[in-house]
Amino acid sequence: MRETSRTRRSRGAAAVLTAALLLATGGALAGCDSSSDARGNGAPAKRRPSPRPTPVWDRSPDSIAAVGDSITRGFDACVVFSDCPEVSWATGTDTKVRSLALRLIGEPTAVAERSWNYARSGADVGDLPEQMALAAAKRPELVTVMVGANDACRDSAEKMTSVDEFRASFKASMGQLRRTAPKAQVYVSSVPDLMQLWSTGRGNPLGRQIWKLGICASMLGNSDDVSPKAQQRRTMVHQRVVAYNGVLRDVCAKDLRCRYDGGAVFEYRFSGEQLSRWDWFHPSRNGQERLAEIAYRNVTAAQPPRA
Known part of the structure; x- marks a missing residue:
């Protein structure tokens, strides 16, 4: 076809x-x-997993509330057996110490208006939820936490706060803050190395006499005794402090607006010049200044310190 x-x-x-x-x-x-x-x-x-969300962290907060114990109150830094909050590492107005608040906010008058110190000498972690409630009511941009020394400093090592109790109280404190001030940032200081403080202060005769009054007996009691039993007691206290710091680190890590100091205060080696000349245990003005430096460095860092 x-x-x-x-x-x-x-x-x-x-x-x-x-x-x-x-x-x-x-x-x-x-x-x-x-x-x-x-x-x-x-x-x-x-597909590659999505990166974790970047934590929200303001490196220049403009208002600060402090919670914790006698270290944050400047105890024994100015007058024997007395608080001296003006030299506090966190919220003090002393221009020589240059507290974290002074370094961030500026003039002492501005610091006095925009910072609050709710720490209390003798406080332990069980007192922290109440302090956090007071701090949260001010709606600060930053809350500083330094607590734990008094939980380890007991009449005996057996009476120290258990790790579980410590964790429960710290978690409750963070929950208390978040209910009222959900966007407040939290800077958590590690607990100082109490064994290092014993090692430094025991060389001073006056310090050894003051320690006999009962300051941190679990660590400082019978300060000249280096028998195996005494050393075992101090090791128990040291290990408990390490465990407390682990709790602070872990609980803080679960909050995007919380920054732990990475163990910087625990690792800092206080010298005699940085300890109170009245009790050879609490930080002096010089010691408070060192704590302020550590805090400022960590709060203003682009990345949190490695724990």
């Missing part, structure tokens, strides 16, 4: 369409093969 021009045109169009389909299909298959070959096993490429 004779082929008409219309038939030829129809057949040519069909051929072009078929060729186009084959090219498209081949390209798609080649794309799949290329991806499989790149992995070397023919398996489809896996």
Whole structure:
């Protein structure tokens, strides 16, 4: 049968369409093969997990509330057996110490208006939820925490706060803050190394006499006794402090607006010049200044310190 021009045109169009389909299909298959070959096993490429959200951290907060114990109250830094909050590492107005608040906020008058110190000498972690409630009511941009020394400083090592109790109280404190001030940042200081303080202070005759009055007896009691039993007692206290710091680190890590100091205060080696000349245990003005430096460095760092 004779082929008409219309038939030829129809057949040519069909051929072009078929060729186009084959090219498209081949390209798609080649794309799949290329991806499989790149992995070397023919398996489809896996998606990379999404990065964790970056914590929200303001490196220049403009108001500060402090909670904790006698160290944050400046105890024995100015007058014997008395608080001296003006030299507090956290909220003090002393221009020589240059507290964290002074370094962040500026002039002493501004610090007095925009900082609050709710720490209490003798406080332990069980007192922290109440202090946090007072701090949260001020809606500060930053809350500083230094607590735990009094939980380890007992009449005997057996009476120290248990690690479970410590964790429960600290978690409750963070919960108390978050209910009222959900966006407040928290800077958590590690507990100082009490054994290092004993090692430094025991060389001073006056310090040894003062310690006999009962200051941190679990660590400082019978300070000249280096028998195995005494050393075992001090080791128990030391290990409990290490455990407390682990709790502070772990609980803080679960809050995007909390920053632990990475153990910086625990690792700091206080010298005699940095201890109170009245009790050779609490930080002096010089010691408070060192604590302020550590806090400022960690609060203003681009990244949190490694724990």
